[in-house]
Amino acid sequence: MQRIKLDVFKTFFQKNLTGNEIDFLIALSHIQNPQGKAYGVHYREMMKSVKMSVQAFYDCKNSLEEKGMIEVKKGKDDYDITFCGNDFSMYTEEDYKAGGVKYLSTNHPIFSDRNWKKLKPKQKLLAMDLLNINLAGKFRAHKIGRKKFFQKYADHMEGGKRVKGILEISVRTLQNYLQMLKLYFQIKLEDGMYHIYLRRPFAKRTTAFEKQEEIERTVHTMCRRTGIKEVDPKETRDICNVISLYQKEYLSSGMDLTNIFSEMLEILNVNVVAKRRWKKRLKASLFHKIFREKLGMVTA
DNA sequence: ATCAAGACTATCTGGCGTTC
DNA sequence: GAACGCCAGATAGTCTTGAT
CATH class of the missing domain: 1.10.8 (Helicase, Ruva Protein; domain 3)
Incomplete structure (x- = not known):
């Protein structure tokens, strides 16, 4: 079940996740069963797949539990970890066909790209959000007004008050992020509209989940x-x-x-x-x- | 295997300034 | 006017070391 439910993903924005925490959750989604449970998660295994230090594993495991993203049960030198809310077991084939199951696939090439690990936490969230929009739009260019784009993701001033965007970053930082997004997306500004779409190597659905x-x-x-x-x-x-x-x-x-x-x-x-x-x-x-x-x- | 402390490193911001 | 390079300081994240 290499996927994260969309409403679970949406909570990522409010939890102040670190880069390692995000990658930890993605790795967890790779090994979870349809109920969102991963049995026998071993620290060495996570160190290898997330490329994190020993301490980072424990830090992530504990902090994610505190943040209510996961539930942890101790096993024998390993852990059974539940990805909270990421349960897919109630859905039938029909639900999927009817498009009633909204999720972000973590089996996409973007997550195995060698540059992914280097992205900052909020860059990852932004890339994942845009990835989701592009996949949902069947790879058509995502068109969004420049102003709207900045207001959605970055903070801005309105009548002397600071209004927060979902990433809670400054406009300046979002501008910097646009550079890194070019790794995965083509971004064009035309008549005040951004046209954003996945680059060729990433413009594909996932391979069948294993x-x-x-x-x-x-x-x-x-x-x-x-x-x-x-x-x-x-x-x-x-x-x-x-x-x-x-x-x-x-x-x-x-x-x-x-x-x-x-x-x-x-x-x-x-x-x-x-x-x-x-x-x-x-x-x-x-x-x-x-x-x-x-x-x-x-x-x- | 696990965890804590401290060392080390990266990130974000906001200002100034330049380029297109 | 929008995009962005550079900079310093505050803050936060991650790793190393070392103990149990």
Whole structure:
């Protein structure tokens, strides 16, 4: 589920997010399940994907929780993190077709661009807002009056009072931002109207989101938590397929997969008395059986 | 693995001035 | 008139170091 709900994104503007915090949330959206939950988030993993320091990981995790953007539950050397309000599980195919699901895709090339990380926090928000407008407008140029553009994003004076724009920055700063926006957008000023549209390499929709990848992450997390070191690729794939097949039931049941993995290991090692001698590995057929039982499906 | 303190670095603003 | 380069000082963000 590489996406952020539009109304969740809108709250970004009021939370005074730092650059790292924004990237943390984007990275979280990459690994969340349809309910907006990311299981087994490890600090090293985030350090790598967000390119942040150890301390930055903890700072972000704590500050985002304080700001009410995420909910954190401690796991085994890792965390289960819920992206608050970013739940997509209630939508059906029809909802998507009818255009009733408003979201910003985080699977867009702009987020993997090498310059992205260098952008300032509010530049990121501005780029994301314009990206959303351009995607919604099917890549047609976004036309907006110069004055209106500045009033929307930057503060301005009105009758001696300072009126805030959504970015709460000065006009001068917004002018500076226009330079960086040129990385991703073509910006032309014609008759007092800005014409803003995505540059060629970025004028594309996302690639299909990787449901499989997210499930595979879950399996690896469960392996880490149950101490399985020997991760057979074929068994992993088969287990992923089973989870994918029953994903709807699994998500609504709210069950903890760790228990199924533990049970799988117990059965595999039923003849081994000493726990430390257990052979810890994956066995898809056994997983399948336990999984179905727990979901209340009777094996035929 | 986690976190706190302090060091270091980046950012924003608003003024002045130049260019188109 | 709009855009923007440069500058200094205040403020905020991030990283390094080091302890537990």
